[in-house]
Amino acid sequence: MEFNQLRAFLAVARSGQLVRASEQLHLTQSALSKQIKGLEDELGVLLFARTPSGMVLTGEGRRLLPLATKTLDAVQDISAQAALMRGTVSGELRLGTIIDPESIRLGLLLTALLQFYPHVDVTLLHGISGSALQMLRDGQVDACFYLGTLKDADIAVRQLSLEHYVVVGPAAWEERLRHAGWNELAAMPWLATAVGSSQYGLVGQMFAERGLTYRTVVQADQEATMLELVQTGVALGLMREQIAAPVVQSGQAVTWHGVRLPCPLSLLYRRSSEDSATLQALLAMLDVVWQAEPDVG
Numbered sequence: 001m002e003f004n005q006l007r008a009f010l011a012v013a014r015s016g017q018l019v020r021a022s023e024q025l026h027l028t029q030s031a032l033s034k035q036i037k038g039l040e041d042e043l044g045v046l047l048f049a050r051t052p053s054g055m056v057l058t059g060e061g062r063r064l065l066p067l068a069t070k071t072l073d074a075v076q077d078i079s080a081q082a083a084l085m086r087g088t089v090s091g092e093l094r095l096g097t098i099i100d101p102e103s104i105r106l107g108l109l110l111t112a113l114l115q116f117y118p119h120v121d122v123t124l125l126h127g128i129s130g131s132a133l134q135m136l137r138d139g140q141v142d143a144c145f146y147l148g149t150l151k152d153a154d155i156a157v158r159q160l161s162l163e164h165y166v167v168v169g170p171a172a173w174e175e176r177l178r179h180a181g182w183n184e185l186a187a188m189p190w191l192a193t194a195v196g197s198s199q200y201g202l203v204g205q206m207f208a209e210r211g212l213t214y215r216t217v218v219q220a221d222q223e224a225t226m227l228e229l230v231q232t233g234v235a236l237g238l239m240r241e242q243i244a245a246p247v248v249q250s251g252q253a254v255t256w257h258g259v260r261l262p263c264p265l266s267l268l269y270r271r272s273s274e275d276s277a278t279l280q281a282l283l284a285m286l287d288v289v290w291q292a293e294p295d296v297g
Contacts (some may be wrong), residue, residue, distance in 0.1 A: 008035040016054040090119035093278040096132035096144025112285040130196020143269040147198035158267040164241040167256040170233040189235040192216035
């Protein structure tokens with residue numbers, strides 16, 4: 001009985017789909033099917049019933065699943081302990097980043113990671129929250145930062161902090177914003193952000209909850225650009241409070257005090273990959289740098 005056969009069995013059992021399991025394991029469907037067939041032949045029992053809607057565990061498969069889980073966990077524990085005994089963790093770690101490096105403590109995190117795990121090769125891929133999440137689901141990154149809430153059984157969520165978003169407008173609009181209600185706010189020009197960004201979802205939800213629509217005049221893809229457009233009087237924007245605070249305090253912009261939206265900043269990773277030595281190294285350093293909260297996903 002091979003390690004890869006057990007891993008294939010668990011992946012298909014959990015997802016119920018060859019397609020999803022093959023994506024998680026980075027295998028072709030034919031290779032995955034061959035591993036399942038090899039395990040069934042070796043055990044002499046049928047583990048899955050093939051149906052039009054997917055792979056369904058047989059009675060024998062359900063009874064063997066807990067034993068297979070324990071066996072795979074034991075093998076992975078042995079590998080992890082052996083790596084600790086050798087004193088080295090090596091391999092590639094692909095990390096999806098968002099917003100600015102300071103806000104996600106990227107420099108501190110990588111400094112700690114490479115100090116304790118110098119044989120880990122880190123590749124950074126930058127995007128917005130939506131694109132980073134898609135890269136994670138597609139297997140292009142091993143973990144990614146994310147702004148927003150997420151409920152996905154396949155994705156673990158390690159919350160790091162709670163950001164807040166505020167409505168920021170040009171300083172010249174101070175009087176106008178002071179007396180504005182929701183209807184007046186929706187009628188003002190707004191900056192648009194890319195679909196998949198945290199601002200896009202928050203602004204849409206903010207107005208939809210009140211039965212309102214809003215109009216956009218310019219799309220911006222970076223917070224620095226948004227600040228510049230707000231300060232020069234182009235439109236309103238929803239942005240992180242910590243980013244807006246300096247320009248508001250200096251009198252170059254103003255906030256509308258009718259709303260302050262919470263938005264968690266988290267690190268995401270696939271549950272199927274959580275036993276990876278390089279991912280475990282990242283999570284260990286994440287706790288050091290962020291004193292991260294337990295998984296909430």
